[in-house]
Amino acid sequence: MEAGMVTPAPALVRFSGIQKTYDGEHLVVKNLDLDIRKGEFITLLGPSGSGKTTTLMMLAGFEVPTQGEIYLAERPIKNMPPHKRDIGMVFQNYALFPHLTIEENVAFPLSVRKVSKAETQARVKAALRMIKMEALAQRRPGQLSGGQQQRVALARALVFNPQLVLMDEPLGALDKRLREQMQLEIKQLHETMGITVVYVTHDQSEALTMSDRIAVFNDGIVQQIDRPDALYEHPVNSFVANFVGENNVLAGTVETIDRDLCRVALAAGGSVMARAVNVSGAGASTSLSVRPERIAIIPDGSSSDGPNRLPAKVQNTIYLGDHALAVLDVAGNAEFMVKLQPGAHDSLRHGSLRPGENVFITFRPEDCLALDPV
Amino acid sequence: MTATSLTGANASTEVPLKRRLRRAERTRQVKALALVLPLLVFLLFTFAGPIAGMLWRAVDDREVRQALPQTVMALANWEGKDLPDEKAYAAVANDILAARASGTIAIAAKRLNYALNGFRTILTSTARNLKAVPEPGTARETLGKINPAWRERTTWTTIKDAGGPVTGFYLLAALDLTRNVDGAIVAASPDQAIYREIFGRTFLISLSVTVLCLILGFPVAYLLATLPPGRSNLLMIFVLLPFWTSLLVRTCAWIVLLQSKGVVNDSLHWLGIIDEPLRLIYNRFGVCVAMTHVLLPFMILPLYSSMKAISPAYMRAAASLGAPPLTAFLRIYLPQTLPGIGAGSLLVFILALGYYITPALVGGAADQMISYFIALYTTETANWGLASALGAVLLLATILLALVYGKLVQGQQVTGGMKN
Numbered sequence: 001m002e003a004g005m006v007t008p009a010p011a012l013v014r015f016s017g018i019q020k021t022y023d024g025e026h027l028v029v030k031n032l033d034l035d036i037r038k039g040e041f042i043t044l045l046g047p048s049g050s051g052k053t054t055t056l057m058m059l060a061g062f063e064v065p066t067q068g069e070i071y072l073a074e075r076p077i078k079n080m081p082p083h084k085r086d087i088g089m090v091f092q093n094y095a096l097f098p099h100l101t102i103e104e105n106v107a108f109p110l111s112v113r114k115v116s117k118a119e120t121q122a123r124v125k126a127a128l129r130m131i132k133m134e135a136l137a138q139r140r141p142g143q144l145s146g147g148q149q150q151r152v153a154l155a156r157a158l159v160f161n162p163q164l165v166l167m168d169e170p171l172g173a174l175d176k177r178l179r180e181q182m183q184l185e186i187k188q189l190h191e192t193m194g195i196t197v198v199y200v201t202h203d204q205s206e207a208l209t210m211s212d213r214i215a216v217f218n219d220g221i222v223q224q225i226d227r228p229d230a231l232y233e234h235p236v237n238s239f240v241a242n243f244v245g246e247n248n249v250l251a252g253t254v255e256t257i258d259r260d261l262c263r264v265a266l267a268a269g270g271s272v273m274a275r276a277v278n279v280s281g282a283g284a285s286t287s288l289s290v291r292p293e294r295i296a297i298i299p300d301g302s303s304s305d306g307p308n309r310l311p312a313k314v315q316n317t318i319y320l321g322d323h324a325l326a327v328l329d330v331a332g333n334a335e336f337m338v339k340l341q342p343g344a345h346d347s348l349r350h351g352s353l354r355p356g357e358n359v360f361i362t363f364r365p366e367d368c369l370a371l372d373p374v
Numbered sequence: 375m376t377a378t379s380l381t382g383a384n385a386s387t388e389v390p391l392k393r394r395l396r397r398a399e400r401t402r403q404v405k406a407l408a409l410v411l412p413l414l415v416f417l418l419f420t421f422a423g424p425i426a427g428m429l430w431r432a433v434d435d436r437e438v439r440q441a442l443p444q445t446v447m448a449l450a451n452w453e454g455k456d457l458p459d460e461k462a463y464a465a466v467a468n469d470i471l472a473a474r475a476s477g478t479i480a481i482a483a484k485r486l487n488y489a490l491n492g493f494r495t496i497l498t499s500t501a502r503n504l505k506a507v508p509e510p511g512t513a514r515e516t517l518g519k520i521n522p523a524w525r526e527r528t529t530w531t532t533i534k535d536a537g538g539p540v541t542g543f544y545l546l547a548a549l550d551l552t553r554n555v556d557g558a559i560v561a562a563s564p565d566q567a568i569y570r571e572i573f574g575r576t577f578l579i580s581l582s583v584t585v586l587c588l589i590l591g592f593p594v595a596y597l598l599a600t601l602p603p604g605r606s607n608l609l610m611i612f613v614l615l616p617f618w619t620s621l622l623v624r625t626c627a628w629i630v631l632l633q634s635k636g637v638v639n640d641s642l643h644w645l646g647i648i649d650e651p652l653r654l655i656y657n658r659f660g661v662c663v664a665m666t667h668v669l670l671p672f673m674i675l676p677l678y679s680s681m682k683a684i685s686p687a688y689m690r691a692a693a694s695l696g697a698p699p700l701t702a703f704l705r706i707y708l709p710q711t712l713p714g715i716g717a718g719s720l721l722v723f724i725l726a727l728g729y730y731i732t733p734a735l736v737g738g739a740a741d742q743m744i745s746y747f748i749a750l751y752t753t754e755t756a757n758w759g760l761a762s763a764l765g766a767v768l769l770l771a772t773i774l775l776a777l778v779y780g781k782l783v784q785g786q787q788v789t790g791g792m793k794n
Contacts, residue, residue, distance in 0.1 A: 089694035
C-alpha cells in the first residue's frame with residue numbers, strides 16, 4: 001500500500017561487489033550489489049542455499065565477505081566486530097537468554113551500553129508496553145509461548161534504537177495464524193517507528209505481505225529487486241515468476257517478435273501470443289508464464305475473441321473455500337492450474353468441469369510472459 | 375435434568391474414573407518396577423546394606439558386654455562418683471576367670487585399651503595372677519593387690535562406658551573428642567587428636583583438586599562443545615583416554631615422571647633451569663597433580679554437556695545487542711554453564727574426598743587423606759568401630775555438601791528458552 005510513495009532516500013546500507021565462499025571452491029554469494037534505503041522494509045527472499053542468510057550474516061558481522069565491501073551509513077564495516085555495528089537482530093529461534101527474565105533480556109542492550117538505571121527502566125517499560133507484555137516482565141523465556149518470545153526478541157532488538165534491524169526468518173517456528181498476526185504487528189512497528197528492516201524469509205507470501213521491496217535470491221545472485229506488485233506482475237525471469245506466486249509454465253519456441261509482443265510455437269503444438277520479456281530473438285526457446293487467475297475456461301470452445309485459445313482436458317478440481325482451482329492438462333503440462341472465480345463455483349457444483357472433460361482456455365497476450373527457458 | 379442432579383451424577387462417576395485410571399496405570403507401574411527390581415536388589419545388597427552396616431558398626435559396642443557380662447550388669451547402677459562396691463569387684467573377678475577360660479578376654483582387652491591406654495596390661499595381669507574366685511568380701515582387696523589400677527576410678531568408668539550396647543565413643547574419637555572421667559565431652563589429648571587435621575587436609579586437597587580441574591577443564595570443555603564434530607570427536611577421545619588405563623598405571627606413570635631422577639627433573643636439569651632436582655613427588659604437589667589428572671574427565675564431561683546445550687545463537691545475540699566478547703561471555707555464557715560447573719565440581723570433590731590409592735602412592739606422610747586411615751583401621755589394626763566412625767563422618771559431610779549444592783542449583787534453575 002505504501003509501494004507508490006517509496007521515495008529515493010540515501011542508501012543506509014550498500015553492498016558493493018560482495019562475494020562469499022566458505023570452502024574456497026564455490027561462491028555462496030556471487031557479486032552482490034545492493035542498496036538499502038533508510039526507513040525501508042526490504043526482504044531477502046529465496047530458497048534455502050540461495051545466499052540470503054549469508055548476506056544477512058555478513059551485514060550483522062558474523063560472517064566476513066571474501067571480497068567486496070559493505071557500507072553502513074557511508075562507513076565501511078567489513079572489519080568491524082558485530083557489537084560495534086549498532087544493528088539489532090531478531091533470530092529464528094529468538095535466542096532469548098534463558099537465565100534472565102524478560103525485563104533483564106530487554107534491558108541487556110541498554111546495560112552493556114551503560115545507559116543510566118532510570119533511563120533503562122523507562123525504556124524497557126516503554127518497549128514492553130509496545131509489545132503488550134508488561135505483565136510478564138518477571139517471567140523467564142521458557143515460561144512464554146513462541147509468539148510471546150518472538151515479541152520479546154523484537155522488543156530487545158528495538159529498545160536501543162539501532163540504525164538497522166535484521167530479522168532472520170523470525171516467524172518460521174510459529175503456526176500459520178500466529179505468523180500472519182505477527183506479520184501485521186511487525187509491519188505496524190516498522191511504520192510507526194520508521195525503522196529500517198532487513199528481513200530474510202523463504203516464504204513468498206510473507207515477503208509480499210510485509211515488504212517495501214523484495215530482493216529475490218537464487219544461486220548466490222539477486223535475480224530481481226522490486227516492489228512486491230512489480231515482482232508479481234513483471235518478473236524478469238522464470239525463476240522469479242515461479243518463486244513468487246502461483247505460476248503455469250508452457251515450453252515453446254519464439255517464432256516472431258514484434259516490439260514487445262511475440263508469437264510462440266508451443267512444444268506440444270499450437271501457438272500463442274505473449275509479451276516478450278526475456279527472450280533473445282526469433283528461434284530461441286522460451287518458457288511461457290501465465291498466472292492461474294488470468295486464465296478463463298470456456299467450456300464449449302465457442303465465443304472467444306482473443307488470439308490465445310488452447311484446448312485443455314480437466315484433470316481435477318480443488319475446492320478451497322474462497323475460491324476453487326481447476327487442474328488441467330494443457331499442451332503437455334498436466335498440472336496447469338486455473339483459478340475459478342466465485343461465480344464459477346456453480347459450474348463446479350453443476351458438474352460441468354468433470355474430470356476427463358475437454359474444454360478450452362483463453363488468456364490475454366499481455367498476461368502471458370515469454371521468459372528464459374527453465 | 376436439574377443442576378443438582380447433574381453435579382450428583384458427576385460426583386458419582388468421578389471416583390470410579392480415578393479408580394479406573396489407577397487400575398489402568400497399575401500394570402505399567404508393575405512392569406516398570408520389574409525392570410528396575412534387579413538393580414534395586416543389587417544396590418540393596420552391595421550399597422545400602424554395607425552403608426547401614428558401617429553406620430551400625432560406628433556405634434556398636436558389645437565386645438566388653440559379651441566378655442564381662444556380670445561386671446557390666448553390676449556397674450549399671452553405679453553413679454561413678456566413688457569406687458564401685460564389693461559386688462562389682464566380685465563380678466569382675468568372676469568375669470575375668472570365665473573370659474580367660476573361653477578366650478574372649480583378648481577381645482575385651484583390645485576394646486578397653488582403645489579407651490584407656492594400658493588397659494590391656496591391667497586385664498592380662500589380673501587374668502594371669504587371679505588363681506581362683508576370691509573369698510566373698512575379699513575381691514576388692516585381692517584385685518587391688520594384683521594390680522593397683524583396680525583402685526582407680528578411671529578403670530571402672532572405662533569399663534562402664536564400654537559396656538554398650540551402643541556408644542558414641544568412636545564417633546567422638548573421629549572428631550578428636552572424648553569423655554573424661556566424669557562423663558563430660560572434652561577435647562582428646564593432643565597425641566590422639568589427629569582426625570580433625572586429617573579431615574581438614576582431606577577437604578583442602580579435594581578443594582584444590584576441584585579448583586585445578588575447573589581451571590584446566592573449562593577451556594577444554596568449551597573447545598569440545600564448539601569445535602566442528604570431526605575435531606571435537608578426536609578431542610573427546612583424548613579426554614576419555616585416561617579411562618582406558620587403570621588408575622594404578624596412571625598414578626605410577628606420575629611417579630616415573632615426577633621422581634627426583636624422573637623425566638621432568640631430568641629435562642629441567644638438561645635445559646639448565648635447575649641444578650638440584652625439584653621435589654615433585656611424595657608431597658602435596660604430587661598428590662594434587664596426579665589427582666587432578668585422574669579426575670579431570672569427571673569435570674570436563676558435565677561441563678561439556680552443559681555447554682553443548684548452549685546455542686551459539688546466544689553469543690551472536692549478545693554481540694548483536696552490543697556486548698563485547700568478554701561481557702557476552704561473563705553475562706550470557708558463564709551463567710548458563712553454572713549447572714555444569716556445579717555438577718562437575720561436586721562430582722570431582724566427592725570423588726576426591728574418598729581418594730585412597732593416589733595419595734597413598736604419590737603422597738608423603740603428611741598428605742594422607744582420611745580414606746588412608748579408614749583403610750588402616752580396617753585392614754591393619756582391625757579397629758572397625760573407629761574406621762566406621764570416620765566413614766560415617768565423611769558420609770555426613772558429603773551428604774551436607776550435596777544438599778547445599780542441591781539448594782544452589784534450585785535457586786539457579788535454568789529453563790531452556792530455545793525451541794529447536
